[in-house]
Amino acid sequence: MPMLEEQLQGLKTTFDKYAGKDGDKGSLNKAELADLLREEFPGMAGDKKQxxxxxxxxxxxxxxxxxxxxxxQFAATLLLIVFSI
Ligand SMILES: [Ca+2]
Incomplete structure (x- = not known):
């Protein structure tokens, strides 16, 4: 698989992995987002208010x-931030 396609697929796979935890595979609730951040972006995990x-x-x-x-949209924003530094 071409690299970009593989990375885009990875984005979907990551979303599905966490979104499916509550039985609704179409969206992330707050707990699922917290899990995703904790496991995929350890540096970004903040407190409850954040x-x-x-x-x-x-x-x-x-x-x-x-x-x-x-x-x-979030991933695109993250990409722009990472490459504009
Ligand atoms: Ca929404």
Whole structure:
């Protein structure tokens, strides 16, 4: 598989892995997002207040869950931050 395709697939695989924990595979709830951050981005894991703020910033439509498009938006933002430093 070409490298970029593999990495994009990895993004989806990561989302699915955590989103499926509560039986609803279509979105991340706050606990699932906390697990994802703790395990995939150990340097980013903060306290509960930071998690609340972060979750709210990801949940663009404010439905209380983070959908795959919202998660992709986050990954794109992260990419821009990483490569603009
Ligand atoms: Ca949402």
């Amino acid at each position: 998690l609340d703020t972060f979750f709210a910033s990801l949940d663009g439509d404010k439905d209380g869950t983070v959908s795959f498009p919202e998660f992709v």
